[in-house]
Amino acid sequence: NAGVTQTPKFQVLKTGQSMTLQCAQDMNHEYMSWYRQDPGMGLRLIHYSVGAGITDQGEVPNGYNVSRSTTEDFPLRLLSAAPSQTSVYFCASSFGPSVDGYTFGSGTRLTVV
Amino acid sequence: GNSVTQMEGPVTLSEEAFLTINCTYTATGYPSLFWYVQYPGEGLQLLLKATKADDKGSNKGFEATYRKETTSFHLEKGSVQVSDSAVYFCALSDSGGGADGLTFGKGTHLIIQP
Numbered sequence: 616n617a618g619v620t621q622t623p624k625f626q627v628l629k630t631g632q633s634m635t636l637q638c639a640q641d642m643n644h645e646y647m648s649w650y651r652q653d654p655g656m657g658l659r660l661i662h663y664s665v666g667a668g669i670t671d672q673g674e675v676p677n678g679y680n681v682s683r684s685t686t687e688d689f690p691l692r693l694l695s696a697a698p699s700q701t702s703v704y705f706c707a708s709s710f711g712p713s714v715d716g717y718t719f720g721s722g723t724r725l726t727v728v
Numbered sequence: 729g730n731s732v733t734q735m736e737g738p739v740t741l742s743e744e745a746f747l748t749i750n751c752t753y754t755a756t757g758y759p760s761l762f763w764y765v766q767y768p769g770e771g772l773q774l775l776l777k778a779t780k781a782d783d784k785g786s787n788k789g790f791e792a793t794y795r796k797e798t799t800s801f802h803l804e805k806g807s808v809q810v811s812d813s814a815v816y817f818c819a820l821s822d823s824g825g826g827a828d829g830l831t832f833g834k835g836t837h838l839i840i841q842p
Contacts (some may be wrong), residue, residue, distance in 0.1 A: 619771075624815055648829040654734075657817065657834040658772075669735075673829060705771055712821045713760045718772040719789060 617641055621706050621720035628696040628727045636691040636723050638706030646709040647689040649718065651675065651702040658705065664689055696727045730755045734818045734833035742806055742841050749803040749836045751818035761785075761794055761801040762830065767813045768807040772806075775803075775816070813840045 620639045640647065648663040660673030664683040678700060680692040689708075693700060703724050707717035734751040741747060753759065764772040776785030781796035790805045793823040801818060815837050819830040 650832075655738070655834060657832040658830075659832075660829040663829045695791075696840070707772075716760075716762045716774045716777055716819075716821065718766075719773070721771040 619708050619718055621704075621705055621723050623624060623723060624720045624721070625724050626723040626726070628693070628725065630698060630727060632696050632697060634696065636693075636695050636704055636706075636725070638691065638720060639687050640665035640689075640706075640718070642710070642718065643686060644708035644710050644718070645686065646712050646717070647683065648673070648707045649679070649681065649689070649691045650705045650707065652705060652722075653702050661691065661704075678685075693725075697720065698727045701725060701727045730759070730820060730822055730831040732818050732820055732831055732833035734816075735836055736834055738837040738839050740841065742837045743810055744807045745840075747805040747808045747812075747838070749816055749818075749838070751801045751803065751833060753799050753801065753818075753820050755799075755820055755822055755824045759822045761792070762808045762821070763790070763792055763801070763803050764817040764821045764832075765818060766817065766835070768814075772817065777829070808838075808840050810842050813838055 619640045645666045649661040650658040662681040664670045706720045709717045731754045762777045763775040765775045776787040778785040778794035784793045792803045815835045817835045818833040
């Protein structure tokens with residue numbers, strides 16, 4: 616099925632560990648974004664990309680790293696996990712955000728202990 | 729900067745009641761406006777959208793009209809069902825192409841009782 620695929624769905628990390636959240640889309644979308652969702656905070660933009668090789672920071676980028684080597688993939692790296700990074704992470708992609716909005720993945724629930 | 733304000737709830741209604749969820753925004757340009765819905769344990773799904781002033785977005789019985797004069801995009805449904813229970817997010821994408829993602833409200837938790 617076409618869409619945005621996120622892996623893993625659940626993850627528990629210890630403080631200081633690193634990991635990569637995977638995101639892949641098969642819709643040939645140029646625009647991709649990562650959000651985190653926290654209770655009472657809505658969704659906040661972490662990083663975004665407007666095409667392969669181009670990334671930029673969003674509202675809450677600290678502690679996260681991204682790269683975009685292909686159109687399809689947009690992994691999010693946690694460099695040294697902290698309890699404050701416990702959250703639900705969503706990846707999203709779009710052909711034209713102003714007209715079409717974004718298509719979201721099903722999310723990764725991350726707990727840092 | 730851009731911002732979206734919406735009633736946070738929870739909003740509890742009886743089945744077949746009329747629904748309004750208020751959403752107002754501030755934006756530096758001429759944004760596109762969206763409503764997303766999130767069912768328990770799932771990601772966000774686009775519910776409806778409007779890309780310019782006075783546009784009305786509609787889907788699954790839900791409607792919202794882009795009101796530039798009041799900077800609002802209120803979500804309405806004439807008769808809600810139990811299956812409409814979810815969290816609803818109002819969002820905007822600015823006129824710069826939305827490349828830097830969406831700006832979301834904090835979400836409104838809607839509970840429909842039979």
